[in-house]
Amino acid sequence: MGMSRCYSLMKCLLIMFNVIFLCVGAGVCAFVSWALWDGRGAEGGAGRAGLCALGLWAVVLTLGAIAALAGAIRGSASLLAAAFALLALSAVAEAAAAWWGAAHQPQLQQALRERLRHSLLHEYGALPARTQALDAIQRGLQCCGVESARDWQQAAWARSAGELDLSVQAPAAYYWVPASCCTSTEEVECAVARRVPAASGGGAGLHAAPCAPRVLGALRGAARAPLAAGAVLLAMHGAALLLALALCLRAHPDTRYKA
Incomplete structure (x- = not known):
């Protein structure tokens, strides 16, 4: 039994x-x-x-x-x-x-950093899925760029985001970052903060933290x-x-x- x-x-x-x-x-x-x-x-x-x-x-x-x-x-x-x-x-x-x-x-973490950087440089603004994903990452994790906001200076999207100003009072060279980098939801404040001087890696009104460490931590x-x-x-x-x-x-x- x-x-x-x-x-x-x-x-x-x-x-x-x-x-x-x-x-x-x-x-x-x-x-x-x-x-x-x-x-x-x-x-x-x-x-x-x-x-x-x-x-x-x-x-x-x-x-x-x-x-x-x-x-x-x-x-x-x-x-x-x-x-x-x-x-x-x-x-x-x-x-x-x-x-x-x-x-x-370590190799997987580096591959993720490279994938994020490639999407930022070449796919943001061109592929809707990548654009939405990067915006969600930057808003949700309160970060900007892969290693810093300066990453956007080399992005294909940033070179076509602003209009070229050739007037005498033209500001110094600058680059644009997406609205998802802004700390404020106010359109006027965000529009001012999004225009970053070329020599700067960020500024007031923008998330200061890089996204790569925060994405790795979240994962x-x-x-x-x-x-x-x-x-x-x-x-x-x-x-x-x-x-x-x-x-x-x-x-x-x-x-x-x-x-």
């Missing part, structure tokens, strides 16, 4: 874990499909490659969950063995991704919950693998197709 109850408990735990895996895998597959179809999250070869790798992991996880559920319900040793292999493969991929991210954290804060969820998912993987192996060893081998 005790062994039967233990077997039933292991089966229930395996089913519960794999229902969660199935939901996660199917959800990630749907997200990857949408992102590849939408195109905005897959700009460039690196973006598409990352999404495809994420989608492949989700497919393996989904197939492993389906095999584990079917194997647990039917008591099939072959299905449980297939589930063990697929879940082990997805767990190894998760662990490898976590190790790679931790080992390349570190936002990443805590996903990282904790990833750690829980990896721990569940380990438990599911042990349960699948135990049930596989107890299950009767499939002999229906033997002559």
Whole structure:
């Protein structure tokens, strides 16, 4: 009686874990499909490659969950063995991704800084999605420029933002920053603050903080919950693998197709 109850408990735990895996895998597959179809999250070869790798992991996880559920319900040793292999493969991929991210954290941070700077210099004002994203970052995080407001001096948008004044009383050379850099919502005050002398890296009425450190800080804060969820998912993987192996060893081998 005790062994039967233990077997039933292991089966229930395996089913519960794999229902969660199935939901996660199917959800990630749907997200990857949408992102590849939408195109905005897959700009460039690196973006598409990352999404495809994420989608492949989700497919393996989904197939492993389906095999584990079917194997647990039917008591099939072959299905449980297939589930063990697929879940082990997805767990190894998760662990490898976590190790790679931790080992390349400085490179990832530098890549983010370069991506922000490229968007500021070449895409702001030309691509609506990038323009809205940078404005949201500068307003929400109360910052201006990637490293300082002076970054806008080299931006393609800033060179076409103002009108050239050739009068005798023309002011000294200046550059423009977006309204999202302003600390005030008053249009008149913001219009005055947005015109920055060429030798200055900012001024009164503008956010003084650079955006890159604040974006990195915000991402570190936002990443805590996903990282904790990833750690829980990896721990569940380990438990599911042990349960699948135990049930596989107890299950009767499939002999229906033997002559």
